[in-house]
Each structure stands twice: as C-alpha cells, then as structure tokens.
Amino acid sequence: MQKNCLECGEKLVGREDKKFCSDSCRNAHHNKANRNENVLIKSVNAQLRKNYKILQELNPENKGKTSKSRLQEKGFSFNHITSIYKTKTGTVYYFVYDQGYLPLENDFYALVKKN
Template sequence: MMQKECLECKEKIVGRIDKKFCSDYCRNAYNNRLNKDSNNLVRNTNNRLRKNYRILQELNPDKKSKTTKSKLLSLGFDFDLITNIYTTQKGTIYYFVYDQGYLPLENEYYALVKRID
C-alpha cells in the first residue's frame, strides 16, 4: 500500500484513505495559501465590494427601503462597483452587490431591495 503525504507539510498521513492533510493546522494553512488574493487589485476590489455590501445591508435591514445618493456617498459607497445588473421585463434596471440592490429614482433617491432566492 502506498503511503500518502500531507499536501502542506509532506509528512506521512495516517488514517482514512481519502485524507489529504495530517492536521487541521496543515489543512487551514494550505487553504489560506490557496485562497489568498493573488494581487492588490483583486484584494482591494473585493474589500470595496464588501464595503458597498455592508453599506446597503445597513441601510436596508427590512429588505426594502429608500435612501438618498448623498447618504450613500457620505458612507463611502462606490457606485462604480457592483456584482450584477438585473433588468425587469418592463426595462427597470436594478444594480446589485451580491443580493443587495438599488434602483435609481427621481431627485437622487434610491430604492434599496434585497433579492430573495
């Protein structure tokens, strides 16, 4: 029988045949290294998306609300960063950051919505 070695530290693995790591420490270290954002652009973009998401979530606790452009901007919201766009059959365009969305209204107001799948 062939001895398997830990994907992280290369030590021999004892235990189940499908085991890939010798310990939780090695499993975590391996996955942290694998999932580390490879460069600053990706890391910074993800951080700004998370900030946008937190702002929308904070302003929209009940899944539907209204706010102003100045309120969003004062909290640091970046209108250039969204994850997707949803267009209704009538042609209304919602902008989303994950499941939190907004719809531009008149007079710099925004309807905030949460998509429920």
C-alpha cells in the first residue's frame, strides 16, 4: 500500500509508519494544526507582559498606590493575572509574576512586589 505525505502529498519512501516526507513538511503540518492554540497563547502572554510592565512602571520603589483609571488608561487588563495570594486575615492580592496589587477603597490599588 502506497502512502503519501500528509502535508504535500508526495509518495513516502522508507519506514512503514512514516507520515511526512521531510522535517519541513512535518513542521508545516504541525504549525497549521496548532495555529489557533498558538494565537491564544501569544495573545494571553502579550497581555501578561503588558500588565507586568505597567505594574513595574507604576511601582518603581516596590510599594506604592495608584488609581484604577490610571491602570486602565495604560491598557491594564484586570482579567490577566498569574496568581492570587490570600493572607491569613482574608486580604486578597493579585499578582502578575512578582508584581502585585491589592484593591482598596474608591477604586485605588496598593502596588506591591514579591521578594
């Protein structure tokens, strides 16, 4: 039984279980198959990087305070975080890697950095 490359359709020569004629066809096939997943991962990582840079810029001394509007005007997304830390007293900090924030009253946020 003759098999053809899953990517380009060329006749396969060699091993019986071979699926692709070359590494480039194998890579092209898997890149196409994973394209949608890669787009999602890239967009989430891009927003996490953006959030991190914003927190880092607004928190140069590793402890500060800012407003929700200032974060939003810089493009911060509150939906993209990497972890949550809850203290014994129930206070919840949200982190993007080692940069974090704590919601305060009147749409203000305390900015912190993990050591």
